[in-house]
Amino acid sequence: MKATAIAHPDIAFIKYWGKADPKLRIPQNNSLSMILSEPYSLCTVEFSNRYKKDEIVFLNEKEVKKEELKRISRVLDRVRKLAGSTLKAKVMTKNSFPKGVGLASSGSGLSSVTLASVKALGIQMNQKDLSRLARLASGTATRCVCDGFVEWIKGEDDKTSYARQIFTPNYWEIRDVIAIVSADMKKIKSTKGHSLAKTSPFYEIRLREVEKRLKDIKMAIKERNFSKFGHIIEEECFSMHAICLTSRPSILYWNALTVEIMRKIRLWRANKEMEAFFTIDAGPTVHIICEGKNSRKLVNKLKGIKGIQRLSVNKPALGVRAIKKHLF
Numbered sequence: 128m129k130a131t132a133i134a135h136p137d138i139a140f141i142k143y144w145g146k147a148d149p150k151l152r153i154p155q156n157n158s159l160s161m162i163l164s165e166p167y168s169l170c171t172v173e174f175s176n177r178y179k180k181d182e183i184v185f186l187n188e189k190e191v192k193k194e195e196l197k198r199i200s201r202v203l204d205r206v207r208k209l210a211g212s213t214l215k216a217k218v219m220t221k222n223s224f225p226k227g228v229g230l231a232s233s234g235s236g237l238s239s240v241t242l243a244s245v246k247a248l249g250i251q252m253n254q255k256d257l258s259r260l261a262r263l264a265s266g267t268a269t270r271c272v273c274d275g276f277v278e279w280i281k282g283e284d285d286k287t288s289y290a291r292q293i294f295t296p297n298y299w300e301i302r303d304v305i306a307i308v309s310a311d312m313k314k315i316k317s318t319k320g321h322s323l324a325k326t327s328p329f330y331e332i333r334l335r336e337v338e339k340r341l342k343d344i345k346m347a348i349k350e351r352n353f354s355k356f357g358h359i360i361e362e363e364c365f366s367m368h369a370i371c372l373t374s375r376p377s378i379l380y381w382n383a384l385t386v387e388i389m390r391k392i393r394l395w396r397a398n399k400e401m402e403a404f405f406t407i408d409a410g411p412t413v414h415i416i417c418e419g420k421n422s423r424k425l426v427n428k429l430k431g432i433k434g435i436q437r438l439s440v441n442k443p444a445l446g447v448r449a450i451k452k453h454l455f
């Protein structure tokens with residue numbers, strides 16, 4: 128009745144921004160991401176009649192928001208319903224990285240809670256259904272179920288909205304060098320950002336354009352065409368952040384260092400010093416993408432920028448999976 132899962136966050140190259148159905152988390156557009164190798168979330172779940180109520184413990188966290196506890200309780204309720212069980216659970220979860228800085232902590236956290244709960248109650252489930260179930264907890268968790276390069280098909284209802292792998296982790300040797308520029312929690316959660324997206328006068332335009340970018344990026348990955356791929360991800364990053372900036376109220380996720388890094392990346396490219404491209408999710412953290420052969424050089428160059436708190440080099444990695452070592 129006990130199971131443990133590990134999951135990694137992902138970085139979105141085509142962003143999920145805005146929901147067609149907030150309750151079911153049906154997105155407005157398909158999105159595409161890569162699972163990251165370094166950061167991870169672990170979660171152990173045990174169902175037992177020894178527990179009189181659900182106990183949820185976050186290891187190494189200074190602050191746990193009510194909303195986070197609620198999201199986990201709802202996962203437990205959904206899984207209990209599927210298994211026809213009334214047993215209460217103990218959940219212990221741990222992240223290897225700070226939350227709320229633009230790394231998809233809810234993606235890895237809630238996909239690991241989902242798989243650990245499903246396994247702990249002995250439910251057999253295929254990857255598609257696991258992705259659908261994870262989607263109800265967090266949008267990014269939908270994708271974090273799969274390996275490598277992942278597409279979330281928006282679908283139109285609970286049955287048809289799920290993620291699938293489009294390329295294996297070792298299909299393409301690219302790296303995401305994550306530059307953490309602030310350990311402060313973001314002020315506006317992505318869930319709120321999603322709900323504001325439609326208030327931007329440019330949102331309809333974004334939804335029209337994103338379809339083409341998705342088609343083009345899939346082709347660029349297929350061809351392993353790094354330049355083409357890189358220009359698409361920067362364009363897409365600015366498309367999402369243009370919506371944030373022009374939402375009412377407006378959201379600005381970047382800080383001064385975020386902008387400095389973006390400028391440096393463009394300068395290095397213009398000077399033919401380094402071909403790298405950036406993308407940013409809902410926070411100040413910058414994800415700098417390069418080819419595997421250039422990652423060491425890129426890290427050294429980034430070390431020259433003052434104020435970066437941590438650099439982490441990531442390969443395309445595996446999605447959520449069960450492991451034997453429990454947290455309790």
Ligand code: DP6
Pocket residue numbers: 138139141142143144152158231233234264265266267268317318319321408409
């Ligand atoms: C900017 O998955 O955090 O990272 O579904 O409300 O939990 P909820 O939102 P969340 O949204 C992440 C948005 C993003 C872009 C992306 O990962 O595609």
